[in-house]
Amino acid sequence: MCTDNPGVWEYIANWARKHSIWVLAYGTGCGAIELPPTMTSRYDAERFGLRGAATPRQADLLIISGYLATKSLKRVIRTYEQMYDPKYVMALGSCTINGGMYWDSYNTIKKLDLYIPVDVYVAGCMPRPEAIIQGIISLQKRIEEGKAEGAKKYRENIEWYKKNQREVLGDDFLPDYTWNFEGGI
C-alpha cells in the first residue's frame, strides 16, 4: 500500500491494474462522442485491457468527457466518491483544463482539478481517439510507477476539495457518507 517502497505483491498488483482498466464514461460534453470509436472495431481499446463498467462500484477509471455544468459536477463528485480505491480520473478536452470555449460561462466549472484529483488531462477540442489512447498509455505508465494515487490524495486533502466544491455547489451539497467508507457505507 505504501508507494515509496512497494512490495512484490504491490508490484504485481500494479501490473494487473495497468492491464485491466474498467472505464466509466461520464458523457457530460461533446467529447463523449469520441469514446464509442475508441472502444469499437477501429481503435479497439480492449487490446489494452480496457472495458466498459456498468456502475461506479465496478469502475477503475472515470472519464469526464468535456465541459461540466455545476449541476453535473455534483453528480460527478458523487460518482467519483462511490468508486473504490484505487481509482483514476481522465479529463478529456480543453473545457476540463481551463474552461475551453466556455471560459466565461456562468454555470460551468473551469478547472476540474480543483474538485476531484485528475490523473491525466487529454487536451484538444475535441481529442481524437488516438489522443485518448495516448492518454490511456500515459495513465498506464503512472499506474505502473505507483503514482496514480488519486484516491489517497483526495482523502488527505479532503478539506480543500470540499471547500472548493462548496464554493460552486453552495448549500446544495453532498452528504459525508458518500466519501467516508470507514464505518462501512
Add this chain to the structure above:
Amino acid sequence: MGMKILNIVAYPFIAFIVGMLYMGIARNIIGRIHRRWGPPVFQNLIDVFKLYRKREAGSHGVMFHLGPIIMVTGIVSCLYFVPLLNNGVWLKGFSFEGDLILVTYLMVLGSLGMALGVGQGGVPFGVMGVTRGLTRLIGLEIPYFIAIIVLMAHYNTASINKIMELQAGGITHWGMFKLPLAFIASLFSFWGMMGASPFDIPGAPQEVASGPATEFGGKYLALMMTSRGIFGFLKLTLWVDLFMGGAATILILIGKTFLLFLTVLFVSAVYSRFKVEQAVDFMWRYPTLIGLIALVIEMVR
C-alpha cells in the same frame, strides 16, 4: 491420503483456471467477430486478480457480505459431485446413487445466496436483475428437468458416474446420439444457464446496469467472477458427462468442453437479447415440446 487431499484441492483450481481461460477466449473470439484484435486470452484472470487487490469494498451489512460467499460455497460444493474424469482415481469427485438430483438442486443454491445479498444492498437495479433471473429460471428449468428425467429413465439410474459408464464404448453410445431430442431440449437450457446472449436477461448492462452485480465491487465482484468461472466449467463438464460420454483424460475433457463452449459462443455472438417474457415463452414452447416428445418416445420404448 495425501493424494486424496491433493485431489480435492485441485478440483476448484482446475475449474477456475479453465473456466476463466474460456471466458477470456470468448472475449477474444467475439473481438475477432467484430473485426478487431480483442483482449489477450488471460484477460479475465488479470481482471480477477486486480479486483482482489482493490483496497476498498463497501458493504451494506452481514447478508450483503455473505451473498457472494454463499455463491462460491454453493458452486464449489456442487462441483465436487460432478466427476471431471470417468476412470481411475483422479478428479472423480464424490459420487453416490442419486447425485444427479443433488447437483440439480445445488446448481441454484449459488444464485439464491446471491439474491439474499443483493436484497440487502437495496439497489433497485440489483433487485430487478434478481427478479429477471428468477423469472428466467422458471423458463430454463422445465426443458432441463425433462431432459434429465428422460436420461434417468433411459439409463435407469440417477448417478452421474453410472451414466458415464453406460455411455462407454464408442461415439454411438453417447447420450447425445442415443437421446438426440433430449439433448437438443437440454441444450437450450444450457445456453440460457451459461448466460449466452438470447437469454442473458439478469445482468443486461444496457438495461439494468449489470443487474445483481450492480452494488458489488472490489473483492465481492472478484468472488462473483470467480464463481462464474467455476460455474461455467461445472456446467460444461456436467453436460459432457451426461451427453458426451465423459472424458478419460484432462485433454479430452478440455477438447469436449471447448467444443460445447463454442456452440454457446456462436449463439451468443449472433443473437440479440430476448425480453423476459419472450425468453420464458420460447422456453416453454419449443424446447419443452422437443423434450416432451423425447419423453413420450422413451416411455413407449
